[in-house]
Amino acid sequence: xxxxxxxxxxxxxxxxxxxxxxxxxxxxxxxxxxxxxxxxxxxxxxxxxxxxxxxxxxxxxxxxxxxxxxxxxxxxxxxxxxxxxxxxxxxxxxxxxxxxxxxxxxxxxxxxxxxx
Amino acid sequence: xxxxxxxxxxxxxxxxxxxxxxxxxxxxxxxxxxxxxxxxxxxxxxxxxxxxxxxxxxxxxxxxxxxxxxxxxxxxxxxxxxxxxxxxxxxxxxxxxxxxxxxxxxxxxxxxx
Numbered sequence: 595x596x597x598x599x600x601x602x603x604x605x606x607x608x609x610x611x612x613x614x615x616x617x618x619x620x621x622x623x624x625x626x627x628x629x630x631x632x633x634x635x636x637x638x639x640x641x642x643x644x645x646x647x648x649x650x651x652x653x654x655x656x657x658x659x660x661x662x663x664x665x666x667x668x669x670x671x672x673x674x675x676x677x678x679x680x681x682x683x684x685x686x687x688x689x690x691x692x693x694x695x696x697x698x699x700x701x702x703x704x705x706x707x708x709x710x
Numbered sequence: 711x712x713x714x715x716x717x718x719x720x721x722x723x724x725x726x727x728x729x730x731x732x733x734x735x736x737x738x739x740x741x742x743x744x745x746x747x748x749x750x751x752x753x754x755x756x757x758x759x760x761x762x763x764x765x766x767x768x769x770x771x772x773x774x775x776x777x778x779x780x781x782x783x784x785x786x787x788x789x790x791x792x793x794x795x796x797x798x799x800x801x802x803x804x805x806x807x808x809x810x811x812x813x814x815x816x817x818x819x820x821x822x823x
Contacts (some may be wrong), residue, residue, distance in 0.1 A: 598752070612721055623712070627810065636712075639810035685752050685756060687812025699811065 596620060598702035607649045607676055615671040615705045619688030626669050627699060628661055631683045640684075644691065646662050657686070657705065676709045713737060714799055714814035722820040723789055730785045731817045733799035742801040743811070744773055744783045775793055789821045 599618045607613050619626050624645045629637040639653035643663040655658070658676075663669040673680055683706050687699040717732045718742055722790065741760040745753035757766050759775035759782060766773045770793075772785040799814040 622753070627812070629813075636714075636716075636816045637800075637811075637813040642810055650810070698755050698758075703751055703753070 598686055598688055598700050600684075600702040602705060603703065604706045604708075606710065608710050609678060610675055612672065612674045613676055613687075613697050613707065615684050615707070617669045617671070617672075617688075619667065619669070619684030619686070620700055621667075622690070622701070623688035624666070624691050625682045625689045625697070626663055627687045627689075628669070628671050629687065630655075630703070631685055633682075637685060640671070657685060672706075676707075678709050681707055681709045712815055713803065713812045714801065716799060716814040716817050717796075718817060720813065720818050720820075725790060725821055726788050729786050729789055729819070731786075731797055731819070733782045733784075733814050735801075735803075736781050737803040738779045739801035739803050740779075742775055742779075742799055744782070744784055745798040746799060748794075753760050753796075755816065774806060786819075789819075790821050791821045794821050795820055819822040 599614045599621055605613055614702040628644040630640055630642040631637050641654055642650040643668045658674045661669060675701045683704040685701055685703045685704045691697045714733055714735050721729060723729055724777045741758055743758045744756045746756055748751040757768055757773045759766055759773055763777045764775045770787045774783045786793055797817045800811040
């Protein structure tokens with residue numbers, strides 16, 4: 595399909611290990627967002643990419659978190675030295691250029707991360 | 711502290727009943743959106759409201775944006791089991807310059823057949 599895809603769908607890791615989460619946005623969407631959702635809760639913004647501009651990293655909770663977007667398309671969220679409190683669903687969304695809250699963000703199904 | 715508070719947090723009703731979900735803030739928003747999220751899926755946009763006092767209808771769902779642009783409500787008429795899910799409001803507040811949407815705390819709705 596033409597929707598946002600994320601991989602893996604589930605990831606179980608041990609405390610202290612690094613993990614990489616991947617997002618394939620909808621083709622043609624210039625904006626890409628990463629959010630974190632704790633069990634049954636609302637979404638917490640992590641990072642935002644828009645075209646070739648410097649990303650907005652204001653939501654990253656610590657320096658263990660980083661993200662890249664290569665070629666304006668695929669994005670990878672990396673969590674180093676994972677902690678149990680990192681366990682959550684990590685959601686990626688994409689949209690056309692942001693227009694002051696009027697854009698429609700299309701979400702992927704998320705990656706469920708469990709840190710043991 | 712949450713910028714957008716939703717109430718109730720949980721709601722369980724019988725099929726055919728009506729319900730209202732509220733989204734409140736002390737901040738003014740340029741627009742508010744409502745999403746529904748089903749288990750194992752990402753949120754899906756239902757509606758965007760942009761004008762204070764605006765009312766939008768989507769079949770059995772009615773969305774209202776407060777006159778002061780600080781709050782919104784979602785009313786569902788004759789709820790059906792297919793309405794079950796997590797309802798999230800989200801918006802861009804004025805004067806923050808933020809690129810991201812701020813999401814509410816969510817309302818988990820269960821409609822019992």
